[in-house]
Amino acid sequence: MAVGDLVLTGLMAVLLVGIIALLTRIENWRSYTPLAGGGTATGEDAAVLNREKPAGIIRWLTTVDHKDIGLLYGLYGIIAFAVGGIMAMLIRVQLIAPGGAILGANAYNSILTSHGITMLFLFGTPIIAAFANYFIPLLIGADDMAFPRINAIAFWLLPPAALLIWAGFFLAPVTENMIEPAQTAWTMYTPLSVEQANPGVDLMLLGLHLSGVAATMGAINFIATVFTERGEDVSWANLDIFSWTILTQSALILFAFPLLGSAIVMLLMDRNLQTTFFAVEGGGPLLWQHLFWFFGHPEVYILVLPPMGLVSLILPKFSGRKLFGFKFVVYSTLAIGVLSFGVWAHHMFSTGMDPRLRASFMAVSLAIAIPSAVKTFNWITTMWNGRLRLATPMLFCIGFVANFIIGGVTGVFLASIPVDLVLHDTYYVVGHFHYVVMGAIGFAVFAGIYYWFPVFTGRMYQRTLGKAHFWLSMIGTNLTFFAMLALGYLGMPRRYATYEFDGAIAPLAQVSTFHLLATVGAFILLVGQLIFVWNLLQSWLEGPKIEDGDPWNLERDGMLDKEWEWYDRKLETAITDGGEDEEQSALTDGGKPKSDD
Amino acid sequence: MSQEVGETPGEKVVVQIYVIIVALAGVMGFVLGSIRPADLQPALFGVIDLPPTPFGVALYGMVTVGVGLSVMLGLVIYVSRRTGAVEKRDPQ
Numbered sequence: 038m039a040v041g042d043l044v045l046t047g048l049m050a051v052l053l054v055g056i057i058a059l060l061t062r063i064e065n066w067r068s069y070t071p072l073a074g075g076g077t078a079t080g081e082d083a084a085v086l087n088r089e090k091p092a093g094i095i096r097w098l099t100t101v102d103h104k105d106i107g108l109l110y111g112l113y114g115i116i117a118f119a120v121g122g123i124m125a126m127l128i129r130v131q132l133i134a135p136g137g138a139i140l141g142a143n144a145y146n147s148i149l150t151s152h153g154i155t156m157l158f159l160f161g162t163p164i165i166a167a168f169a170n171y172f173i174p175l176l177i178g179a180d181d182m183a184f185p186r187i188n189a190i191a192f193w194l195l196p197p198a199a200l201l202i203w204a205g206f207f208l209a210p211v212t213e214n215m216i217e218p219a220q221t222a223w224t225m226y227t228p229l230s231v232e233q234a235n236p237g238v239d240l241m242l243l244g245l246h247l248s249g250v251a252a253t254m255g256a257i258n259f260i261a262t263v264f265t266e267r268g269e270d271v272s273w274a275n276l277d278i279f280s281w282t283i284l285t286q287s288a289l290i291l292f293a294f295p296l297l298g299s300a301i302v303m304l305l306m307d308r309n310l311q312t313t314f315f316a317v318e319g320g321g322p323l324l325w326q327h328l329f330w331f332f333g334h335p336e337v338y339i340l341v342l343p344p345m346g347l348v349s350l351i352l353p354k355f356s357g358r359k360l361f362g363f364k365f366v367v368y369s370t371l372a373i374g375v376l377s378f379g380v381w382a383h384h385m386f387s388t389g390m391d392p393r394l395r396a397s398f399m400a401v402s403l404a405i406a407i408p409s410a411v412k413t414f415n416w417i418t419t420m421w422n423g424r425l426r427l428a429t430p431m432l433f434c435i436g437f438v439a440n441f442i443i444g445g446v447t448g449v450f451l452a453s454i455p456v457d458l459v460l461h462d463t464y465y466v467v468g469h470f471h472y473v474v475m476g477a478i479g480f481a482v483f484a485g486i487y488y489w490f491p492v493f494t495g496r497m498y499q500r501t502l503g504k505a506h507f508w509l510s511m512i513g514t515n516l517t518f519f520a521m522l523a524l525g526y527l528g529m530p531r532r533y534a535t536y537e538f539d540g541a542i543a544p545l546a547q548v549s550t551f552h553l554l555a556t557v558g559a560f561i562l563l564v565g566q567l568i569f570v571w572n573l574l575q576s577w578l579e580g581p582k583i584e585d586g587d588p589w590n591l592e593r594d595g596m597l598d599k600e601w602e603w604y605d606r607k608l609e610t611a612i613t614d615g616g617e618d619e620e621q622s623a624l625t626d627g628g629k630p631k632s633d634d
Numbered sequence: 635m636s637q638e639v640g641e642t643p644g645e646k647v648v649v650q651i652y653v654i655i656v657a658l659a660g661v662m663g664f665v666l667g668s669i670r671p672a673d674l675q676p677a678l679f680g681v682i683d684l685p686p687t688p689f690g691v692a693l694y695g696m697v698t699v700g701v702g703l704s705v706m707l708g709l710v711i712y713v714s715r716r717t718g719a720v721e722k723r724d725p726q
Binding site: 356357361410413414417418419420421422423424425426427428435438439442443446515519522523526527528543547 | 699
């Protein structure tokens with residue numbers, strides 16, 4: 038035993054020495070000096086630049102290039118989208134039959150919990166970071182992010198976060214269900230989340246905490262980048278709309294995610310160290326809801342503001358005219374950012390909170406609809422009188438606007454206390470927020486992927502498959518989530534693995550029919566996403582190569598943004614492997630500006 | 635490499651979206667009218683009582699949403715004309 042302890046102590050000592058040695062080699066955070074090149078804390082070699090990236094997998098594991106990290110975020114987000122999507126399909130198949138078609142109650146609860154957390158924290162936030170990492174430095178004329186290494190660390194915290202969040206699924210079979218997936222729903226309401234003894238809940242909380250740390254590090258980086266790394270010709274006055282939304286989103290993350298982290302630590306302590314933050318004799322169970330939603334509602338805008346920025350950026354490009362009322366769209370973004378911290382208790386109208394407080398939260402919740410409506414107004418006015426080119430990115434932008442109107446209007450009703458008291462915790466709420474998260478946020482992400490597909494692949498996607506993806510997504514989204522709105526009116530409560538109805542409330546046959554319709558819609562969505570992935574992969578490998586830096590003919594309308602100019606320079610300065618002009622080949626990232634412009 | 639895509643007038647697309655959303659409101663009204671939840675008493679703008687039948691509730695949904703969105707669409711048209719006139723006078 039003593040020998041074992043000695044060996045363990047020795048190993049720990051070696052590990053510590055290794056960590057110290059590693060830390061001494063980390064010098065100026067802003068330099069690109071590769072550790073393998075001998076950079077040390079003295080920073081003597083900080084000016085050394087790598088002429089070429091390492092080959093193969095090492096490139097992706099060691100990269101600090103914002104574009105590579107953007108692609109890594111993108112890959113991560115799409116894998117998480119697939120995992121979350123499979124979970125959604127399982128949920129939908131389960132609910133075809135009132136008694137549940139395929140899953141037990143515990144398995145259903147686990148999948149429901151993981152679906153929400155996966156889609157919001159492992160798909161939503163990272164896929165936005167994918168666009169932001171790749172394009173913010175290009176759009177603002179920066180060489181890279183302000184802190185490239187922090188950028189890489191922020192990304193590499195995410196895979197372990199996902200493993201921890203999903204850990205219960207892997208560990209349940211090998212631990213004979215000693216560790217199961219969390220079954221708390223994504224809101225983790227106390228006392229349920231304190232009383233579930235399952236260690237899988239702790240693992241999930243730690244994973245969530247880690248993803249929050251990653252998001253916060255990323256947010257600090259974006260704020261620093263937009264403030265300090267803008268090119269000389271990029272002022273606050275001509276900063277593009279996507280950068281504005283990322284800046285606002287990063288500020289929201291900075292205020293919201295650390296609070297989630299603190300609340301998670303308190304919950305972990307309640308679970309494991311017998312503290313009473315959320316116990317009746319302590320802070321009370323409702324304290325968790327206040328803390329969670331003080332993070333949770335800004336999180337909604339953390340997820341929706343950048344997609345709004347994507348639509349504000351892309352929609353005018355295919356309308357042949359500049360974004361109508363640019364300034365007001367920026368002001369609306371800032372207004373939503375501020376107001377988003379004053380609406381959290383509208384998630385808690387039915388908890389028995391003070392009615393005077395409730396009324397004030399209702400007023401602010403209704404008020405936040407105004408800047409959202411201003412944005413919608415500006416998108417529609419941009420399209421009106423425009424010459425629309427209905428390419429796939431534009432179709433997804435239009436789909437975004439249509440779905441956002443439905444998601445927004447249903448949300449305005451929920452903001453009203455009397456309506457909320459009737460519809461709270463029903464499928465109406467599920468339908469409402471899915472119109473926003475899938476119908477709007479998801480659609481804007483697809484618009485962004487198709488719009489910039491030529492930039493990050495050098496190839497064009499297949500147009501027919503892109504349109505098939507759009508129409509299947511549009512029909513699937515509306516069928517699934519429209520049926521959920523109807524289910525809500527019927528009084529179907531959310532989160533249940535099975536259902537039975539008193540005929541006086543609603544006939545069971547009607548409820549089952551709408552569940553079936555929602556499931557059919559989900560399958561239509563699934564086919565659309567399979568086509569999307571196929572199109573993405575096949576076109577990346579075999580699609581027609583892009584030959585000039587303006588595949589969307591934006592220059593004609595004077596709307597060629599900086600990222601396309603960068604891409605054009607990249608095409609001009611690229612030479613084939615084994616080419617002749619070695620000097621020119623070194624000019625990749627910053628490239629040589631066109632002298633004749 | 636560029637994608638050849640024809641141009642469509644923006645007005646046409648916006649009106650189509652308007653019609654689709656109003657039609658969806660009608661479908662939802664029809665569905666609700668068919669389900670007939672307890673105490674369903676549609677009153678147009680809180681004034682004109684409509685029958686709680688599928689068509690009555692569909693009419694309620696279409697008129698309510700249609701009028702609401704019409705206000706916004708009217709604003710869009712008004713502002714577009716105003717700014718269009720300004721652009722013609724002052725091409726900057």
